[in-house]
Amino acid sequence: QLQLVESGGDLVQPGGSLRLSCAVSGDIFSYYAIGWFRQTPGKEREGVACISGSGSVATYGDSVKDRFTISRNYAENTVYLQLNSLTPEDTAIYYCAARKFGDCSAYYVSLYAPWGQGTQVTVSS
Numbered sequence: 149q150l151q152l153v154e155s156g157g158d159l160v161q162p163g164g165s166l167r168l169s170c171a172v173s174g175d176i177f178s179y180y181a182i183g184w185f186r187q188t189p190g191k192e193r194e195g196v197a198c199i200s201g202s203g204s205v206a207t208y209g210d211s212v213k214d215r216f217t218i219s220r221n222y223a224e225n226t227v228y229l230q231l232n233s234l235t236p237e238d239t240a241i242y243y244c245a246a247r248k249f250g251d252c253s254a255y256y257v258s259l260y261a262p263w264g265q266g267t268q269v270t271v272s273s
Contacts, residue, residue: 150174150262152182152244157267160234168229168267170244177220178202181247182227183260184218186240186269193243195255197229207252211237234271241266 156168183198197218245260
């Protein structure tokens with residue numbers, strides 16, 4: 149059974165950077181597109197970035213384009229999300245989720261399972 153575990157969330161000042169990790173185990177890593185989502189209280193979960201199983205395709209939400217970078221390491225079975233130029237509006241719980249044999253064409257939450265437990269990112273001075 150596939151499992152995802154996020155880490156790397158922290159308190160950071162505006163303009164700062166963080167790298168989030170999503171460790172994947174329990175199945176063949178390259179079978180899964182991995183998406184990063186974020187959520188704040190009272191709002192719907194927002195798609196942030198996605199990387200295909202092969203690593204050849206990466207997509208980004210409009211609000212993070214040119215600031216965030218997604219990558220994956222096949223030796224470590226881990227997907228990374230580099231967050232740069234952070235603003236208070238990036239404060240959220242960040243989740244990673246898997247889509248078996250899927251692509252990164254859409255960020256519909258219902259297309260992804262399972263999900264990790266989330267990691268908190270807080271951007272504040």
